[in-house]
Amino acid sequence: MSHQKGKKIVIKIGSNVLTQSDGTPDRERMAALVDQISFLREKELQVILITSGAVAYGRKSFSLIEKTDAVVQKQILSAIGQVELIQAYKQLFLEKTVPVAQIMVTKSDFRDRKHYLNMKGCLEGLLKNKVLPVINENDTVSVTELMFTDNDELAGLVAAMMDAHTLIILSNVDGIFNGHPDHPETELIERVAPNSPSLSHFIAASKSSFGRGGMITKMNMAKKSANLGIEVLIANGKRENVLIDYYHNKLKCTYFEPGKAKLNPKKWIAHSDHYSKGEVVINQGAEKALNSGQTVSLLPVGILAIHGDFIKGEVVRIIAEDGRKIGLGKAAYGAKVAQEKLGLNNQKPLVHYDYLYLFDHSA
Secondary structure, three states: OOOOOOOEEEEEEEEHEEEEOOOOOOOOHHHHHHHHHHHHHHOEEEEEEOOHHHHHHHHOOOOOOHHHHHHHHHHHHHOOOOOOOOHHHHHHHHOOOHHHHEEEEEEHHHHHHHHHHHHHHHHHHHHHHEEEEEEEEEEOOOHHOOOOOOOOHHHHHHHHOOOOOOEEEEOOOOOOOOOOOOOOOOOOOOOEEEOOOOOHHOOOOOOOOOOOOOOOHHHHHHHHHHHHOOOEEEEOOOOOOHHHHOOOOOOOOEEEEEOOOOOHHHHHHHOHHHHHEEEEEOOOHHHHHOOOOOOOOOOOHHEEEEEOOOOOOEEEEEEEEOOOOOEEEEOOOHHHHHHHHHOOOOOOOOOOOEEEEEEEOOO
């Protein structure tokens, strides 16, 4: 792992890292991580911080009326706790003379390409001015269908958007194991290659004690990010000097090797499945061409059917004849025009190669 000057690193700190066993905030652990992030900045690495912990801070300082709705409870605790969380970071980073900026986002902020690029521009401006962006989901306004799976998903989106070199996901375990972490025979899986089979059979489908996510979502996001060309580390944020060890290339963790780097538009499209507006069913010839590893766009001659009422610029799902999801792409024209061109030769591509993302990651 290289550490060239100016390298962008996205660090995600999970709820279980920032809370003690009783659910109260672990200020000592936060202070230790702030020290280590400041060290990385001193080494001229650009750091973007994704942080959980708002609900824990809210729970510490406010008692809710028992009959409050569960969703509203979370919104209230998040709204109260977010103030305390960012103040805690601000105070700790101030001691290191590191200015911080708070960015609150929802999943819908990544839906529109123009909005996405505006957010990217803001973050690049903060980094250029040596300000540390501290990002969290805006739980107070997120509704269920627009919530991130957890902050791992948010971290993956930010890493892709910012063309980050590295994504570090800090949990309360050293990484992914080939069995239960507490069993003496179990070994840490230290390296995952781009073409490695899924590790999901090693992972229990349990969630974190104080967060929404679990190791399955971390693994899935790590694989997707690595396939976009971002190196990913899942490591133990409770471990002393975890980020210092990362810098010195001696961190005990699960490391996902990055694949071939993708263009930024492909990175945006890769995370756009929830925003897709329609489906394009293609024939076997088109599927074979797209998966050939060549620079191939999706042409109307290979399309069997169009479903949905999408317009130019919206993301569509690309579906095989047998119903398998093949990929995602940005439509060069709307569904009405696509229907007129269906199966015809010598037509403009519906999805250009530069705006095409395949789930087998060959494009």
